Amino acid sequence: MRKAFNVVRKRQRANISRVPDLEVRKKRLKQVREKAIGNEALLKQAVENLRQNGIKVYRADNQDEAISLVISEIDNDSLVVKSKSNLTKEIGLTEALEAVGIDVIETDIGDRIIQLCGGMPSHPTGPASHLTRHDIARILSAHLGKTVKPTARAIVELIRDEIAAYINKAKIGITGANAIAAEDGAILLLHNEGNIIQVAMRPEKHIVLAGIDKIYPSIEEALNMLKLQTFYATGALATSFINIIAGSSQTADIEKQLIKGVHGPKEISLILVDNRRSDIARSDYKELLYCIGCGQCLLVCPAYSVYADRFGVDSQLGGRGLVYSVLSLEAHARADDGLELCLTCRKCQQHCPLALDIPSMVNKLRLEKRTELLEPHLQTAYDFVLAHIEWVGSAVKLEVLLLIARLLRLSAGD
Ligand code: SF4
Ligand code: SF4
CATH class of the missing domain: 3.40.50.10420 (NagB/RpiA/CoA transferase-like)
Structure with a gap:
């Protein structure tokens, strides 16, 4: 791939x-x-x-x-x-x-x-x-x-x-x-x-x-x-x-x-x-529907490069697909899990022809699901992980970073 x-x-x-x-x-x-x-x-x-x-x-x-x-x-x-x-x-x-x-x-x-x-x-x-x-x-x-x-x-x-x-x-x-x-x-x-x-x-x-x-x-x-x-x-x-x-x-x-x-x-x-x-168009997620389905966000997404279709639900792939799945396919357990894998690194937004702010939508959904509330010291550690995404040169290193990020989130949810 x-x-x-x-x-x-x-x-x-x-x-x-x-x-x-x-x-x-x-x-x-x-x-x-x-x-x-x-x-x-x-x-x-x-x-x-x-x-x-x-x-x-x-x-x-x-x-x-x-x-x-x-x-x-x-x-x-x-x-x-x-x-x-x-x-x-x-x-x-x-x-x-x-x-x-x-x-x-x-x-x-x-x-x-x-x-x-x-x-x-x-x-x-x-x-x-x-x-x-x-x-x-x-x-x-x-x-x-x-x-x-x-x-x-x-x-x-x-x-x-x-x-x-x-x-x-x-x-x-x-x-x-x-x-x-x-x-x-x-x-x-x-x-x-x-x-x-x-x-x-x-x-x-x-x-x-x-x-x-x-x-x-x-x-x-x-x-x-x-x-x-x-x-x-x-x-x-x-x-x-x-x-x-x-x-x-x-x-x-x-x-x-x-x-x-x-x-x-x-x-x-x-x-x-x-x-x-229509519901999405009336909501805070209206911008999601501006998407033209070019898939550029998938080409640059570090989470997708490691998890492939596990970072998505069926044909709804990547961060954009996960947000869409949560909003359009009832409360979808697999989509919720996938949201946790997003690094909010903003690479998708930087490369999207419409600069769609998918990372903020991911964050908003996480907050709505009460899994985003990190303690300040955990937030610092999490930010450190994100700051080093560019350093990632292999899937193994990224897996480690993603695991750390997930553990930080889980400990915040305890
Ligand atoms: S913010 Fe999330 S969806 Fe966007 S490129 Fe980074 S990991 Fe992928
Ligand atoms: S890059 Fe932007 S327009 Fe293209 S599929 Fe991703 S979110 Fe949609």
Whole structure:
């Protein structure tokens, strides 16, 4: 995982001079997020314009409602292909659909690997970053019942062919959305592999799930976010594809009769999921929803580099993921435990494109749970531990520091 993360960091350093207006873009994005999050009028405008463009729009208050809506949209079909979507992971969509007999095939290469091995993703945009090509070749050999050569190309080609067979068979595709443009009534999707194009073009229906925090005023502002998300997630300046969908394909070429779904789906259904986002937007943690899911905070987080997905809950990774889990997934015991591992070193904040103050949120939650109240002498010792985080050169040393920090907290809680 560290190797994969280092590649991204190296690419960011190499390319940063090619984004001369990076700081201006970040400032603009922050202003847009401040205005958009919790903005009911903007959400209403988005829904109206999406409907005008012929997209069916539903609102789901919670994950059960979202899952029921997806099941009713799938109707009697028993196979769907799905592209990368953190929201579908958040609501446990795949497991819920499989429980009612619907086969769900992940079409992102990394997500398909995770689906086959039954594990958890290690990065929002690079889910299999923690696995080596040898690990993946073993997983794939077991799945296909034949020996797979442990080279990146051989693995990618085999998974691509396996996925293609399912895509050709499926009539319904499910995707997330990177952004919804309110003014234009459009859905924006960002991807590198091209599988989203195939999934979104299934002939019967394209079902899109998006959190209500994905609303942007316009396509232009959404594109600014996508540019930053790409740079911080991968170090690249652009992804291979950005799809902007504002309705089904249609033609009136014959006697001006309007025919919809000429190429691609006859119907597009968008499910806007709240799942406590409105509550968070009204709380002191509103800033958490400004997050664009770039995963930059994971690349620099010392706790994540040691604990990996143990410093997170399922697909909600790192300090940001833990705070989100505590706020959105009831009082989650695993999230509470994870909060204790955060060093509040502020590296995530320093490197976040939006400078989100996740460490203060972690501290606030700890205080609320009455585990933060250190005696002055313990606070001094704890500060010493944090001051030496930069000195850490190995996972073992960091483990020792984290252990000391935890013991200090535990003794304060006695
Ligand atoms: S403050 Fe916590 S979440 Fe942020 S980088 Fe440090 S250890 Fe990670
Ligand atoms: S908290 Fe910041 S760095 Fe982390 S995923 Fe969100 S926007 Fe990116």
